Amino acid sequence: MWTHMQILQIILTAGILFYLTGCASMQPADFAKGNSKSDPIKFFIGKTHSDGVVENHGGKPTARITTQTEGTIKEGIITIEQDLFPEGGKKNHRSWQLRQIDEHHVDATANDIDGTAHGLLYGNNFSWTFRLKLSDRKFIKHLQMSQNMYLMADGKSMIIRSVLRKFGIVVVQITEEFQKD
Numbered sequence: 001m002w003t004h005m006q007i008l009q010i011i012l013t014a015g016i017l018f019y020l021t022g023c024a025s026m027q028p029a030d031f032a033k034g035n036s037k038s039d040p041i042k043f044f045i046g047k048t049h050s051d052g053v054v055e056n057h058g059g060k061p062t063a064r065i066t067t068q069t070e071g072t073i074k075e076g077i078i079t080i081e082q083d084l085f086p087e088g089g090k091k092n093h094r095s096w097q098l099r100q101i102d103e104h105h106v107d108a109t110a111n112d113i114d115g116t117a118h119g120l121l122y123g124n125n126f127s128w129t130f131r132l133k134l135s136d137r138k139f140i141k142h143l144q145m146s147q148n149m150y151l152m153a154d155g156k157s158m159i160i161r162s163v164l165r166k167f168g169i170v171v172v173q174i175t176e177e178f179q180k181d
Contacts, residue, residue, distance in 0.1 A: 043151060043178075044071040045072065047068070047071075049181060050069075050178040052066070052067075052174055054087075054173075054174050055173040055174070056173075064086075065084065065087065065174060065176065067084050068083045079096065080098065081094075093111075096109070097110070106118075106121055112133045114142065124150055126151075127147065127149065129146040131144060132144075143165065143166055143171060143172075149161075156180040157179050158178040162174040162176075
């Protein structure tokens with residue numbers, strides 16, 4: 001017969017194991033078995049547009065954002081010209097150059113990032129982290145930006161979740177839905 005203390009220990013141990021397995025976050029490779037392939041080279045060729053929401057560090061919506069993009073491909077390199085229109089802010093322009101290295105790796109440069117962004121591509125998920133330059137800021141010159149992109153089953157829409165951090169602390173979050181034109 002089990003004592004009350006043994007039963008309590010079993011319940012506590014099971015609870016801790018359940019909690020720890022629930023805390024594990026998905027990794028890009030977890031999307032490898034999905035039916036669709038997220039291919040930024042193909043998705044962003046041509047014209048796309050997005051609508052999204054900007055949230056503060058706590059997740060409270062603070063503004064809307066829209067974008068217009070046009071992508072072209074030449075010799076395996078896609079060039080994306082992107083205009084960003086933040087609500088209440090000034091228009092920003094970003095010029096990207098992406099190159100798919102192999103089945104799971106994409107490198108990119110842009111006019112407002114430091115160095116090269118290295119992305120991971122698995123199934124319908126594409127993710128990367130890079131250092132974003134802020135040109136019009138006095139004290140904060142850079143933010144770390146992580147993006148997760150999820151190609152939807154229709155192949156014509158993509159959800160992008162961006163998180164911007166400074167010193168590891170979330171400053172801004174952005175969720176956008178991109179559509180092929």
